[in-house]
Amino acid sequence: MSRAEQPSRRTLLAAAVTAAVAGGAGPVLSAGGAFAAPAPAPARPIDHRSWTTYTDWRGGAAQGTRAVAGLRPGLVIDAPAGTTDYTDPHTGTTARWEYATWTSPVHRLSVPATEVIASWNARTPAGTWLQTELRGTYSDGTDTPWYVMGRWAAGDQDIKRTSVDGQTDGRSTIWTDTFSIDTPASGLRLVSYRLRLTLYRRPGLTATPKVWRIGAMGSDIPDRFTVPASTPGLARELTVPRYSQEIHKGQYPEYDNGGEAWCSPTSSQMIIEYWGGRLTPEQLAWVDPSYADPQVCHAARYTYDHQYGGCGNWPFNAAYAATFPDLQGVVTRLASLTELETLIAAGIPAITSQSFLKTELTGAGYGTSGHLMTVIGFTADGDVIANDPASPSDAAVRRVYLRREWENIWLRTKRYNASGKVVSGTGGVCYLYFPARPTPRQRAALAAVGVS
Incomplete structure (x- = not known):
């Protein structure tokens, strides 16, 4: 547990949640005895979008990153965009890092969402790590701030992998790994988002993180105590x-x-x-x-x-x-x-x-x-x-x-x-x-x- x-x-x-997606229905009889087409299935209240291909990686806005082809296309540091200091909140240690960024194109959600969860797949050699962020647009046309969805490394010697608490703009909040609209009953929804990757490495190091997949799941599932069988x-x-x-x-x-x-x-x-x-x-x-x-x-x-x-x-x-x-x-x-x-x-x-x-x-x-x-x-x-x-x-x-x-x-x-x-x-x-x-x-x- x-x-x-x-x-x-x-x-x-x-x-x-809704159990909207069931097996395909067959034809049904109309009141007059003729066959009628089944009613269209309700739209899934879930939207999942991932960036995984060489074309995907070349389609974003890069600052110091480069798309690499191959059996598993990905994103790496090419020429760092700059350097920055990061103080690890769990060790108190401050270190300098080179960084480069990649920002996805805007993804318009097929279902305006009350929640969004990002996930990613990457390799982070010693001396490297990455940060994932999300920025969205609300249904009233205004934008969220850039929210940190995770600071991550496969190991634990360079930084301590961490979520970031306390992120809110008064209308949405990050709960560990989940973007959530504060008051779904208000009708406010997230209609689109971008994801931003920042790749870090120690200055002078040639190693680089390599990201193979980044994406997010947005959903707007009506509240319910029970679901249809x-x-x-x-x-x-x-x-x-x-x-x-x-x-x-x-x-x-x-x-x-x-x-x-x-x-x-x-x-x-x-x-x-x-x-x-x-x-x-x-x-x-x-x-x-x-x-x-x-x-x-x-x-x-x-x-x-x-x-x-x-x-x-x-x-x-x-x-x-x-x-x-x-x-x-x-x-x-x-x-x-x-x-x-x-x-x-x-x-x-x-x-x-x-x-x-x-x-x-x-x-x-x-x-x-x-x-x-x-x-x-x-x-x-x-x-x-x-x-x-x-x-x-x-x-x-x-x-x-x-x-x-x-x-x-x-x-x-x-x-x-x-x-x-x-x-x-x-x-x-x-x-x-x-x-x-x-x-x-x-x-x-x-x-x-x-x-x-």
């Missing part, structure tokens, strides 16, 4: 490694003390290894050799957000996954279990975020204000097969949860907590990790859920 029963920014987000459409189970977060309780207090706080990195490591990602003995040498599953400890360290004080920063987990060869990761929302079935059918598991009371999910045995688990399949009855890291041992991680219960706790945006207070749900948030070069079937499944 993610800092389980503590008030967190996850409970403050005005997340939302979907019809089961798939029976398949993927073979995904099973790791328990609970066996790490009390380990590494500097990374939020293991146990229930490590649901996100534990889930991430399961899917990374499903795709063949492995850590070397050299990479794991820092872990206490008496600890089981040292790769989970490693994932916690390298997803840890020093401002948030935990490992549950969604984009930091996706970025960690993409540090493994031939993997990429995004943070998005799905609109229904049907969409999740589409991914599983193509061999793509998903990490989902949800919150619930102990009585709301049969067989879980716990309640949580925020928890990540890995969905690996569906039974013949349509129930959800999950690798749930909130289990007492690796052997106990595989769970089967009732479809209707699980669907509702994942997709709803409003719920009652144990005190009877109305709090938010995550509204279908998930991380998707998949190959850098997906198969045609995988590519089609990703496109069906709005990811390219």
Whole structure:
């Protein structure tokens, strides 16, 4: 679980969802007995846009950066645009850095959004790091400030990767990794945005960050305590490694003390290894050799957000996954279990975020204000097969949860907590990790859920 029963920014987000996307409907009979075309499906309330191609990187506004071609096109420092000092708020150390920037073209959202979450995939050699920012335009024509969405490095020796608290203009706020309209009921929405990358390196260094993917998911999902039930459409189970977060309780207090706080990195490591990602003995040498599953400890360290004080920063987990060869990761929302079935059918598991009371999910045995688990399949009855890291041992991680219960706790945006207070749900948030070069079937499944 993610800092389980503590008030967190996850409970403050005005997340939302609709199960608008279901399987294609067939023809139906009209009142007169003739066949009529089915009503058009409602538009997805989710917009995901990523920049990943050589053409994409050449299309932005560059100051000191250069697009590079190849099997995995990306963005690097060419000639630095200047130098700047950065004081790390978590160490107090001030250092000078060369920097270069790239700003995306304006992306007009297909659905004016109440929330936006950015994510990125990059390599940052020693002596380098990057910053991601977002600036948007409201539906009244005014602009947001440039908001920092993350300061990130794959390692932790140069800077401490961090979100930036306290960013607001009185109408929107950054909650760790999420842009959120403060009062969605006012009708104010974000209609477009640009993303800005700033790449940093120590002066005189020839190494450079390389960014392969940057993008954002915008959504406007109506508040709801329940969602419509979907019809089961798939029976398949993927073979995904099973790791328990609970066996790490009390380990590494500097990374939020293991146990229930490590649901996100534990889930991430399961899917990374499903795709063949492995850590070397050299990479794991820092872990206490008496600890089981040292790769989970490693994932916690390298997803840890020093401002948030935990490992549950969604984009930091996706970025960690993409540090493994031939993997990429995004943070998005799905609109229904049907969409999740589409991914599983193509061999793509998903990490989902949800919150619930102990009585709301049969067989879980716990309640949580925020928890990540890995969905690996569906039974013949349509129930959800999950690798749930909130289990007492690796052997106990595989769970089967009732479809209707699980669907509702994942997709709803409003719920009652144990005190009877109305709090938010995550509204279908998930991380998707998949190959850098997906198969045609995988590519089609990703496109069906709005990811390219």
